[in-house]
Amino acid sequence: MTLRLTNSLTRRSEPFTPLEEGKVSIYCCGVTVYDLCHLGHARSYINWDVLRRYLIWRGYDVTYIQNYTDIDDKILNRATEEGSTMQAVSERNIEAFEIDMSRLNILPADRMPRATGCIDGIQNLIGELEAKGAAYSSDGDVYFDISKAKNYGKLSGRDTNEQQQGASGRTTDGEDTRKRHPFDFALWKGAKAGEPSWDSPWGPGRPGWHIECSAMVRQELGLTIDIHLGGGDLVFPHHENEIAQSETANGATLAKLWMHNGMVNVGGTKMSKSLGNFTTIRALLDSGVSPMTLRLFVLQAHYRKPLDFTAEALDAAASGWKGLNSALLVGERHSEVLGDDAKSAESSSELEEQRLRFITAMDDDLNSSGGLAVLFELARPLRALANRLDRGDAINNEDKRLQGQWQLLRELAAVLGLCAEKESEKTHDDADIQAAIEARLAAKASKNYAEADRIRDELSRKGIELIDRAGGITDWIRS
Numbered sequence: 001m002t003l004r005l006t007n008s009l010t011r012r013s014e015p016f017t018p019l020e021e022g023k024v025s026i027y028c029c030g031v032t033v034y035d036l037c038h039l040g041h042a043r044s045y046i047n048w049d050v051l052r053r054y055l056i057w058r059g060y061d062v063t064y065i066q067n068y069t070d071i072d073d074k075i076l077n078r079a080t081e082e083g084s085t086m087q088a089v090s091e092r093n094i095e096a097f098e099i100d101m102s103r104l105n106i107l108p109a110d111r112m113p114r115a116t117g118c119i120d121g122i123q124n125l126i127g128e129l130e131a132k133g134a135a136y137s138s139d140g141d142v143y144f145d146i147s148k149a150k151n152y153g154k155l156s157g158r159d160t161n162e163q164q165q166g167a168s169g170r171t172t173d174g175e176d177t178r179k180r181h182p183f184d185f186a187l188w189k190g191a192k193a194g195e196p197s198w199d200s201p202w203g204p205g206r207p208g209w210h211i212e213c214s215a216m217v218r219q220e221l222g223l224t225i226d227i228h229l230g231g232g233d234l235v236f237p238h239h240e241n242e243i244a245q246s247e248t249a250n251g252a253t254l255a256k257l258w259m260h261n262g263m264v265n266v267g268g269t270k271m272s273k274s275l276g277n278f279t280t281i282r283a284l285l286d287s288g289v290s291p292m293t294l295r296l297f298v299l300q301a302h303y304r305k306p307l308d309f310t311a312e313a314l315d316a317a318a319s320g321w322k323g324l325n326s327a328l329l330v331g332e333r334h335s336e337v338l339g340d341d342a343k344s345a346e347s348s349s350e351l352e353e354q355r356l357r358f359i360t361a362m363d364d365d366l367n368s369s370g371g372l373a374v375l376f377e378l379a380r381p382l383r384a385l386a387n388r389l390d391r392g393d394a395i396n397n398e399d400k401r402l403q404g405q406w407q408l409l410r411e412l413a414a415v416l417g418l419c420a421e422k423e424s425e426k427t428h429d430d431a432d433i434q435a436a437i438e439a440r441l442a443a444k445a446s447k448n449y450a451e452a453d454r455i456r457d458e459l460s461r462k463g464i465e466l467i468d469r470a471g472g473i474t475d476w477i478r479s
Contacts, residue, residue: 003363008258018226023061025221029230032069033093034078036280040264044231047261047303049106057415065220066109100281102477103291105417113216121215122207126187128249138178140190146183149244156236187211210241228255262306293318299368327379328420330386331406351408378409437474
């Protein structure tokens with residue numbers, strides 16, 4: 001069987017062959033950290049988490065990089081609104097992002113570079129483009145000249161003869177008068193009063209949006225990567241411009257494969273703050289929707305298709321997850337039934353067939369709904385067993401043969417990032433956790449590092465992970 005994935009660049013399904021046998025390099029465009037993450041982010045990062053998990057499960061050594069955009073007009077505008085700073089807004093929302101992703105059981109990226117940590121790489125890349133005649137200065141700004149790029153528009157299908165308002169990025173700010181072509185985009189923006197800036201050969205300023213990702217891809221993974229990921233809204237201008245500047249500077253293909261997920265609608269309408277149908281991950285989970293219900297809801301649709309968020313669809317996902325969760329929990333609650341007895345040859349053959357059906361579905365452009373169908377089939381007899389055991393019915397020999405089925409269900413569920421949730425389980429009071437954190441900080445202040453380590457280890461055993469921040473601040477999440 002061969003894994004096939006849809007390449008946005010060629011607009012067709014292609015067999016996946018990595019640049020280096022057994023290894024996969026992936027770059028995923030991350031969040032601009034000016035606000036809490038919303039359902040669109042949940043959809044995107046759940047889908048790409050499954051891609052990563054599936055590749056790992058199939059035996060690949062995966063390096064997964066996801067960036068933070070921590071310098072941007074939106075962040076600066078938010079800081080101005082709050083009377084705060086760019087750094088304060090960014091740090092707060094990076095911490096919130098980490099918590100939200102952890103709650104959704106999304107694996108942390110191997111590395112998460114920040115745009116502000118790659119200024120040297122950004123300036124070097126701009127300098128190379130300028131040396132090749134592909135960049136020009138104008139009133140303190142530096143722009144990329146799209147006429148110097150090969151096949152500009154090959155990803156998005158855009159015609160460069162068309163006018164496109166805001167093609168350079170997030171805002172125009174009168175820049176059209178400083179550009180040679182409307183599609184030319186900013187690589188470096190001259191400093192403005194009251195905004196953060198860095199010294200550069202072109203004067204003080206800050207990077208443009210698109211150059212940040214090109215520099216971070218090259219810094220973290222090299223000139224050419226296997227897979228570049230993002231939402232469908234990033235195809236143009238962001239990813240089109242990434243290709244143009246990276247391939248012009250490097251003289252090499254940026255990514256073999258481009259993958260984009262579909263957008264999220266709410267009741268058939270595009271999700272938008274202005275329409276009042278905007279929902280954050282935090283608000284949805286805090287309202288009582290379980291993280292695994294949201295994950296299941298996302299995975300019921302193909303990643304490339306639009307996803308319509310409705311109360312009815314979420315209720316249906318909650319019902320489906322309740323059944324799967326019951327099947328996943330049965331082995332934990334009734335270990336005396338599903339022990340370590342060996343599977344029969346017959347059941348092993350049946351299980352292998354179901355495993356192959358799961359692989360066939362996922363190999364078909366990550367058909368997660370087909371993968372879920374296998375999970376629900378595996379879960380059916382386990383749910384029935386759970387119901388009988390809850391009623392106090394006697395165990396029979398046929399029940400014990402379900403051990404292999406339960407193990408396969410757990411294995412395949414983990415590939416989709418689905419893990420059992422114990423209902424109404426909250427084992428530690430927040431106030432007790434905070435008290436332990438304060439005791440640890442006091443121990444560190446008195447140089448009693450052994451006691452500080454003991455407190456951290458004790459909390460870790462209870463599923464509480466501590467995150468030490470700059471300035472002596474410690475946050476925590478439930479692992």
